[in-house]
Amino acid sequence: MQRLTNKRILLGVTGSIAAYKSAELIRRLRGAGAEVQVIMTHGAEAFITPLTLQALSGHPVHQNLLDTKAEAGMGHIELARWADVIMIAPASADFMARLAAGRADDLLTAVCLAGDIPLALAPAMNNRMWRDKATVDNAKKLTSRGILLFGPDSGEQACGETGPGRMREVDLLINDLADIFQVGSLTGKTVLITAGPTREPIDPVRFVSNHSSGKMGYAIASAAVEAGAKVILVSGPVALAAPDRVELVKVETAEQMLQAVQSRMPVDIFIATAAVADYRPVQVAKDKIKKQDEIMALALEKTPDILAETKARFPEVFSVGFAAETHDLEAHARGKLIKKGLEMVAANWVGEAAAASGGTFGSDTNALHLIWADGQIELPLASKARLARSLIEHIAHHYDDCQRKGFPKTNNVVNLKKPGKPVA
Ligand code: C5P
Numbered sequence: 001m002q003r004l005t006n007k008r009i010l011l012g013v014t015g016s017i018a019a020y021k022s023a024e025l026i027r028r029l030r031g032a033g034a035e036v037q038v039i040m041t042h043g044a045e046a047f048i049t050p051l052t053l054q055a056l057s058g059h060p061v062h063q064n065l066l067d068t069k070a071e072a073g074m075g076h077i078e079l080a081r082w083a084d085v086i087m088i089a090p091a092s093a094d095f096m097a098r099l100a101a102g103r104a105d106d107l108l109t110a111v112c113l114a115g116d117i118p119l120a121l122a123p124a125m126n127n128r129m130w131r132d133k134a135t136v137d138n139a140k141k142l143t144s145r146g147i148l149l150f151g152p153d154s155g156e157q158a159c160g161e162t163g164p165g166r167m168r169e170v171d172l173l174i175n176d177l178a179d180i181f182q183v184g185s186l187t188g189k190t191v192l193i194t195a196g197p198t199r200e201p202i203d204p205v206r207f208v209s210n211h212s213s214g215k216m217g218y219a220i221a222s223a224a225v226e227a228g229a230k231v232i233l234v235s236g237p238v239a240l241a242a243p244d245r246v247e248l249v250k251v252e253t254a255e256q257m258l259q260a261v262q263s264r265m266p267v268d269i270f271i272a273t274a275a276v277a278d279y280r281p282v283q284v285a286k287d288k289i290k291k292q293d294e295i296m297a298l299a300l301e302k303t304p305d306i307l308a309e310t311k312a313r314f315p316e317v318f319s320v321g322f323a324a325e326t327h328d329l330e331a332h333a334r335g336k337l338i339k340k341g342l343e344m345v346a347a348n349w350v351g352e353a354a355a356a357s358g359g360t361f362g363s364d365t366n367a368l369h370l371i372w373a374d375g376q377i378e379l380p381l382a383s384k385a386r387l388a389r390s391l392i393e394h395i396a397h398h399y400d401d402c403q404r405k406g407f408p409k410t411n412n413v414v415n416l417k418k419p420g421k422p423v424a
Pocket residue numbers: 194254272273274275276277278303304305306307308320321322323324336
């Protein structure tokens with residue numbers, strides 16, 4: 001399996017004789033399934049040409065911070081947002097010093113400061129420079145900030161001396177990078193996520209719907225991509241852009257969502273975050289309904305329960321439901337786990353209880369109570385992006401558990417009510 005499939009690597013190349021090795025590194029990273037963009041410092045240009053790295057990476061090489069044309073295209077903030085990881089190979093002593101000092105006076109240091117993603121350095125320098133107290137202090141400073149140091153290795157150096165300071169071998173660097181993505185990894189898995197509300201038409205201009213913004217589902221889709229999964233996002237109408245590298249399937253009604261989901265089954269993991277309208281008009285008027293009496297009754301029928309029906313038809317699919325509750329959160333969530341035959345339920349407060357904790361429909365934060373057959377955990381209030389990453393880690397962990405031990409015995413789907421029962 002390609003260990004870096006889907007991963008976006010931003011490779012920084014600085015002024016060291018080892019810069020010639022970055023050509024091979026780019027070729028091997030792409031061979032491992034990664035997309036690679038390159039930033040070169042001016043020092044690096046003395047050792048290797050941008051044209052070489054452009055040809056190998058398949059992207060223009062980024063060189064300047066204060067270049068209006070480049071900033072209008074993919075500027076330093078966009079580059080930092082684009083990447084899953086930044087790796088500087090080779091990282092010179094001078095670059096380490098500038099990064100340790102928190103400088104942002106060239107494109108590469110600016111991107112490193114702007115990136116909220118893993119940052120790894122593969123130092124390469126003369127062994128005396130590596131052992132110098134200034135470099136030792138800088139290396140300590142960098143690792144204390146969570147920056148990873150890959151190498152350096154020891155051995156014969158370009159200057160003829162022997163000792164520590166050689167850039168780590170390309171094969172080992174690729175292993176080190178792949179290890180960053182291993183925790184909670186969904187590499188090679190297909191994950192289908194429903195998100196947003198559904199709209200159930202009353203007539204050509206009106207519908208029954210709800211306030212779901214889709215933000216949680218979209219954040220989970222991004223987190224699943226980050227974890228290496230192939231992601232299908234079946235979404236009701238929302239005002240959000242499709243996350244990168246996701247297959248987006250747009251639907252309007254619960255019935256369309258059910259068809260979109262089931263026609264793509266089986267997948268490895270199904271996460272139902274959609275706030276599906278519970279009821280729909282029994283009849284959809286062909287023409288716009290005219291205003292008449294003071295009171296108007298609308299006959300509604302239940303929509304299909306997409307999650308429960310799909311789990312009943314595809315029991316082998318690891319399925320995660322959401323439960324939005326105003327009271328007795330755990331009891332209701334556990335009820336849903338059993339009734340719908342799920343492996344996990346992510347429950348959250350809605351209404352006044354949610355407002356008190358800062359998470360409501362449309363907000364950028366949320367907290368979750370994650371429940372499974374023989375356990376539970378609180379995921380405290382956090383941005384939906386952070387919460388989604390944590391949720392995906394837990395899901396990946398329990399998915400692996402289930403694969404090893406088999407699915408827990410709670411998966412008995414009881415009494416699935418058929419849609420179509422009108423209510424007043
Ligand atoms: O039963 P309840 O609506 O509270 O269950 C919520 C969970 O079931 C959510 O995961 C939601 O996406 C899913 N659901 C569904 N189809 C429905 C109603 C809920 O998939 N018609």
